[in-house]
Amino acid sequence: MNAAPILQLQAISKRFGTIQALDQVDFDLYEGEIHALVGENGAGKSTLMRILSGVYTEYEGEFLLDGKPVHLHSPHDALDLGIGMIHQELSVMPELSVAENLFLGRQLTTRWGTVDWKKMHNTAEQELERLGFSHLDVRQPLGNYSLGTQQVVEVLRTIISGARVIIMDEPTSALSPAEVERLIRLIDKLRESKRSIIYISHFLEEVMRVADRVTVLRDGQKVATLNAPETNVNNLISLILGREVNATLPPAISTSNGHTLMEVNHLTADVFKDISFTINQGEVLGIYGAIGAGHFDLARALFGMYRFDTGTITVDGHRFKPNHSARYAIRHGLAFATESRRKSLLMEEAIYRNVTLPHLNRIGSLTPTQSQELKVAAPAIHMVNVQPPDPLNPVGKLSGGNQQKVAIARWLTFPPKVLVMSEPTRGMDVGAKSEVLSLLRNFRNQGYGVLVVSSEPETILTVSDRVIVMSHGHIVAHMENKDLNKDVLMRLL
Numbered sequence: 082m083n084a085a086p087i088l089q090l091q092a093i094s095k096r097f098g099t100i101q102a103l104d105q106v107d108f109d110l111y112e113g114e115i116h117a118l119v120g121e122n123g124a125g126k127s128t129l130m131r132i133l134s135g136v137y138t139e140y141e142g143e144f145l146l147d148g149k150p151v152h153l154h155s156p157h158d159a160l161d162l163g164i165g166m167i168h169q170e171l172s173v174m175p176e177l178s179v180a181e182n183l184f185l186g187r188q189l190t191t192r193w194g195t196v197d198w199k200k201m202h203n204t205a206e207q208e209l210e211r212l213g214f215s216h217l218d219v220r221q222p223l224g225n226y227s228l229g230t231q232q233v234v235e236v237l238r239t240i241i242s243g244a245r246v247i248i249m250d251e252p253t254s255a256l257s258p259a260e261v262e263r264l265i266r267l268i269d270k271l272r273e274s275k276r277s278i279i280y281i282s283h284f285l286e287e288v289m290r291v292a293d294r295v296t297v298l299r300d301g302q303k304v305a306t307l308n309a310p311e312t313n314v315n316n317l318i319s320l321i322l323g324r325e326v327n328a329t330l331p332p333a334i335s336t337s338n339g340h341t342l343m344e345v346n347h348l349t350a351d352v353f354k355d356i357s358f359t360i361n362q363g364e365v366l367g368i369y370g371a372i373g374a375g376h377f378d379l380a381r382a383l384f385g386m387y388r389f390d391t392g393t394i395t396v397d398g399h400r401f402k403p404n405h406s407a408r409y410a411i412r413h414g415l416a417f418a419t420e421s422r423r424k425s426l427l428m429e430e431a432i433y434r435n436v437t438l439p440h441l442n443r444i445g446s447l448t449p450t451q452s453q454e455l456k457v458a459a460p461a462i463h464m465v466n467v468q469p470p471d472p473l474n475p476v477g478k479l480s481g482g483n484q485q486k487v488a489i490a491r492w493l494t495f496p497p498k499v500l501v502m503s504e505p506t507r508g509m510d511v512g513a514k515s516e517v518l519s520l521l522r523n524f525r526n527q528g529y530g531v532l533v534v535s536s537e538p539e540t541i542l543t544v545s546d547r548v549i550v551m552s553h554g555h556i557v558a559h560m561e562n563k564d565l566n567k568d569v570l571m572r573l574l
């Protein structure tokens with residue numbers, strides 16, 4: 082590695098009230114380096130990066146850029162110094178064009194101060210060509226493209242803005258395998274052009290592929306900084322958790338007497354066609370597909386959140402009326418956690434409130450007391466191990482992964498007959514992932530039905546008894562989860 086680091090953080094500490102989010106953390110970055118940052122949910126990764134990108138301006142410790150102390154006052158300051166951050170939550174504007182998104186906040190103007198569309202389109206096209214994304218039409222609304230492409234455009238925007246330090250906070254959590262590959266190629270290109278990248282991810286195999294060095298945070302402290310060739314996934318896991326991970330799920334107990342809990346027949350909508358399946362008591366069905374395969378909208382349709390044209394849904398012998406509401410679905414034994422869980426949470430409201438929200442009418446009266454609600458919510462919050470575990474905390478103050486856990490806890494209070502979950506482990510650290518999958522397994526073992534809808538092959542393969550593969554809206558395979566592996570699934574897409 083050459084000479085001095087371009088960026089150094091020394092003994093950085095940051096408190097939120099009583100929580101010590103960061104405790105004397107050191108971190109540095111060299112030119113042309115990919116430095117990965119890993120750690121459990123709530124370890125302090127995003128907080129450290131928000132300091133680096135000017136979002137948090139109050140902290141203790143030193144921040145040196147090219148050897149000189151700096152103190153940023155805003156993300157704008159950071160960008161001026163060449164530091165750009167791509168946040169955990171997308172911040173693109175789907176209704177604006179690709180070009181407008183690429184120049185968001187820095188529109189190119191003519192001499193007269195009006196937007197110079199021609200120049201913007203031409204420059205956008207040239208930049209996309211140079212970066213290997215010339216297949217994107219700069220005039221199309223960005224919303225016409227997949228979530229993955231939208232994510233990529235956010236990355237491209239930061240690059241085009243001239244940032245030499247690019248922070249990516251979980252860039253691949255919503256990408257299809259092909260999109261992940263494209264992003265990794267882009268990262269390699271950036272390294273060649275001497276840009277530096279800080280890469281946050283819970284996908285440790287991906288981390289091992291892209292990173293030159295890896296820093297591990299645990300409980301706000303730096304545990305280690307390692308050269309990638311000198312470590313491996315298992316080593317990282319034990320550093321992240323500070324213990325060995327118990328990756329084995331509770332054994333699958335057979336409780337099924339063949340009773341069918343859910344039956345879906347010939348369900349058809351604009352983005353999925355002729356979908357039929359059953360789920361028996363004590364069974365987990367996994368539906369696997371790439372992003373855009375229609376499986377997430379299928380899940381929404383089951384729960385009354387997406388319009389379907391024909392077909393039937395029956396839960397425990399009760400046939401749903403066509404295009405029912407979510408409330409109707411809940412009343413008849415379904416629960417559903419969407420893949421975009423942040424949207425389903427009320428960030429200002431307390432954790433317990435977010436858990437009891439869909440069930441208020443079952444907790445006695447329409448306006449239950451706080452203690453009534455807490456009594457219902459507390460066991461579920463405990464079950465998913467929300468950290469910190471104070472149920473009175475607003476959800477908005479939790480780390481990304483812990484927010485996900487709250488959205489799951491919501492459905493453990495009044496158990497449904499069939500639990501439908503899209504991307505149950507998205508954004509979760511290795512420990513939390515296995516906790517949530519164990520939870521689903523236990524739910525199954527108690528004789529409930531579970532439908533897991535996911536684009537992560539590992540998740541599907543770990544918990545499912547049977548697997549359906551969807552591609553372009555159709556079921557292309559339906560099989561027992563025996564002798565299956567990632568390659569088999571991905572080849573079917």
Ligand SMILES: Nc1ncnc2c1ncn2[C@@H]1O[C@H](COP(=O)(O)OP(=O)(O)OP(=O)(O)O)[C@@H](O)[C@H]1O
Nearest residue numbers: 097102122123124125126127128478479480481482
């Ligand atoms: N705005 C805030 N107010 C209060 N506490 C906060 C705030 N932001 C973060 N925290 C707390 O600081 C700690 C670190 O959170 P941070 O978001 O940095 O974690 P993370 O490593 O990015 O986790 P994840 O993998 O879940 O995204 C957590 O305990 C979190 O609850």
Ligand SMILES: [Mg+2]
Nearest residue numbers: 126127169481
């Ligand atoms: Mg985070």
